[in-house]
Amino acid sequence: MGAIDSAVVDLPEAVARASLVVICTPVESVPQYVELSLRHAPDAGLVTDVGSTKAGIVTEVARRLSGPDESRRHGRFVGSHPLAGSQRAGVEHAQADLFEGRTVIVTPTGLEPAEHVDAIQGFWESLGAKAIRHSPAVHDQAVAAISHLPHLAAAALAAATPAQWLSLAATGWLDTTRVASGDVEMWRQIFAANRACVLQSFDQFLQVLGHCREALERGDDRELVRWLLVGKKVHDAVGD
């Protein structure tokens, strides 16, 4: 496909002359590769990642680099999370304009030199993305609601569909369950890393579902319409 100019399987060798390293692995592996990159990249090299959770990664990177001469290295890592991609994996689904117009959350801890945060933000902006900043903790709350809970809801909805009706599934069912198609091990790690925030979002969802169910059971059309309208307005305010 022409997507890879040079491939190296040894990380220290791969980053030896890198001015920027972007770690793209499931979240549980991110800290070890960040650490390795920081140790083997040139002194001026920066490291970021694209993990879907941030607080755990940042804490673990800090823990791994806690020696007296390591804080300088630690300040060369700034976490990122591009809100782009799809349920598909593999280079055959690569897309040159993947980040064009998409949001990337950069998650400084406040301990990094400002110019490093600016550099990481500039990197994403050079790919056409809109970069914004949140603390790792705030990031994790936000994506629990906007990404992690929808994944669980989609998976549960697909899992709850009786097999005998699947042949009747049309675009609506496919849209609503699409994200459930994502890599399961990748998602296991995300849920393990963001358990508390996902549970909080989950309970807000269950509460709204409870209201809808009660309205449906009571035949309270006004209440049901109220929720349908909120759902429609919120969706339509976001996009198509």
Added chain:
Amino acid sequence: MGAIDSAVVDLPEAVARASLVVICTPVESVPQYVELSLRHAPDAGLVTDVGSTKAGIVTEVARRLSGPDESRRHGRFVGSHPLAGSQRAGVEHAQADLFEGRTVIVTPTGLEPAEHVDAIQGFWESLGAKAIRHSPAVHDQAVAAISHLPHLAAAALAAATPAQWLSLAATGWLDTTRVASGDVEMWRQIFAANRACVLQSFDQFLQVLGHCREALERGDDRELVRWLLVGKKVHDAVGD
């Protein structure tokens, strides 16, 4: 757009020489227009509809045409439900190949002459659709699981998303909540007409959600992965 050859606002006049009438209104209005069409279309004219619920419509049409000379008219109505379309409404979203390759459920009661059911099925097949037959009651159970519950789940998910994070919503959230964008009054009528079946599907969904939530809270990754895998497999078996 060239989509409409001739427009008439008076139904009796519109159907006076029709060999086939297709009623496309929200479900609560279908029976009255079916009745009116059967009374004013030529004796050989057939009537169908595209309503998303069927048992209520069929019962109400039968009730409206219960006189001794009406049963002949009643047998000229055969319900249909094309599983196609989108959350969009209006002629500007018309699509000539909308039914190409899509499933249409034809819902005979068993009281219609076989040739009428064949004719309605043939009509949908002439548009490129795959027509299958189910009783109105079985149809309503199937679409509760495959269409009506996903709509409620999507609306509840959108409604439960905190406003401050909506600017971060990406394709995953938009896919998962897309159907919530459908016309609210149309959906109110669907839920009112298919309450019992939707409640049954709703409770199956809540049960799976409960298992997922418990696994998440307990940190039981194996159980959570089990549900993620079921969801992924079910989705991937259906489509993209």
